[in-house]
Amino acid sequence: MKQFLKRTFYSAAGMPLVNHLGRPWRGRACVLCYHRVLPEEQFEADKSPNSNLIMPTSKFAEQMSYLAENYEVVSMDDLVGHLKGDSKEFVVAVTFDDGYKDNLTHALPILEQYNIPATIYITTRFPEGDTWMWWNEIWDYLDKNDALEVNDLNEGRTIRTRRQKIKCFNKLFDWILNLSYEKQKKYVETITKSVARKQYSNLCLNWEEIKILD
Numbered sequence: 001m002k003q004f005l006k007r008t009f010y011s012a013a014g015m016p017l018v019n020h021l022g023r024p025w026r027g028r029a030c031v032l033c034y035h036r037v038l039p040e041e042q043f044e045a046d047k048s049p050n051s052n053l054i055m056p057t058s059k060f061a062e063q064m065s066y067l068a069e070n071y072e073v074v075s076m077d078d079l080v081g082h083l084k085g086d087s088k089e090f091v092v093a094v095t096f097d098d099g100y101k102d103n104l105t106h107a108l109p110i111l112e113q114y115n116i117p118a119t120i121y122i123t124t125r126f127p128e129g130d131t132w133m134w135w136n137e138i139w140d141y142l143d144k145n146d147a148l149e150v151n152d153l154n155e156g157r158t159i160r161t162r163r164q165k166i167k168c169f170n171k172l173f174d175w176i177l178n179l180s181y182e183k184q185k186k187y188v189e190t191i192t193k194s195v196a197r198k199q200y201s202n203l204c205l206n207w208e209e210i211k212i213l214d
Helices: 002-012 016-025 040-045 049-053 057-070 076-084 102-113 134-144 162-177 181-192 207-213
Strands: 029-034 036-038 054-056 091-098 118-122 147-150 155-158
Touching (some): 029 076, 036 040, 036 057, 036 102, 040 054, 049 054, 049 162, 057 102, 091 102, 102 118, 102 207, 134 162, 134 181, 155 162, 162 181
Parallel strands (some): 036 054
Antiparallel strands (some): 147 155
């Protein structure tokens, strides 16, 4: 069901419908937030709960094309200036969170094609070498194991089916999200029974790649 809803959302996200629904309550600006942009085959192959962070390249290109044709797309700096001014014109800004490598390899060519500025908010520890993503490590663990024991959540459950794994992931996600970074690490250590945290440097921009984007 989630995969169906995911595909349905992105098929509806060509923008006219979204724009029509948003018109009654929009102000003078809108900020669109993305995380990842990947080719269709990689998008479809990702069956994890974290796939909701991914936008397929074809849909991203459709959205950027629509924005370029119908709106003034500005940088975040210009958007702030716009809101401080008196103009009633509606503007749009495009942003990316965390700093995924595919922002450079897949999103940038599309942004350049449509001459659309974008701002990437980098998780600063990623280019410094700490590329741990607890949401990915939690799913990787659940995906490979059939049982879980977490006393703090009164969790002692069998997680053999995909449905059980996703339900468990969602509960853990809501819990871990509200912890401090150090407590997140300790909690994931409790779950995985491993002191070493999994790194995801293959997913994150490094400093040299960030310089290319600048």
